Amino acid sequence: IGAIIKARDGKIISSYGQISYDNGMNWVTPQSPLVAKDLAINNANGYIYAVNGSNNLFRSTDDGDSWQFFNVHSLSYGLIMLSVHRNGDVYAGGGGGGMYKSTNDGVNWVQFTAPTFSSLAKNSLNHYFAGGIQGIYQSTNEGSNWSLVLPLSNNTGYYFNPVIVT
Secondary structure (H helix, E strand, O other): OOOEEEOOOOOEEEOOOOEEOOOOOOOEOOOOOOOOOEEEEOOOOOOEEEEOOOOOEEEEOOOOOOOEEEOOHHHOOOEEEEEEOOOOOEEEEEOOOEEEEEOOOOOOOEEEEOOOEEEEEEOOOOOEEEEEOOEEEEEOOOOOOOEEEEEOOOOOOOOOOOOOOO
């Protein structure tokens, strides 16, 4: 399972499209499941965001019962992850070497430069850590700038994936 989130109504949604209504004891596949590479939830308003294998972005405003497709051309390359900042800003990024930020629930996006990465995590201070081909990067300013904090000893062609922050 790539990602699992718990919606405000209590159901658990997996990135493979299955839903559990009983705390994970049983899982069902809806008639038209949304299979995603990553899921993220805005805890303030309950909106759920998903990016699928075709790099398409979706949003649900009803706890995953239905999904709205966002035709965002600027997000069309290499999306692999989503993250929601505690202030509600939504971040999307991935292998294409860029990150995108939305301050209005995914309607509009601004791109900024980021390292090419395959995984992303944030800590309780909202510092981001990205696992990439050269090592692990850190951003302490919401992705505006990145520092290589753990370089690989040589460029092996391998990525740090996943990055987990505790």
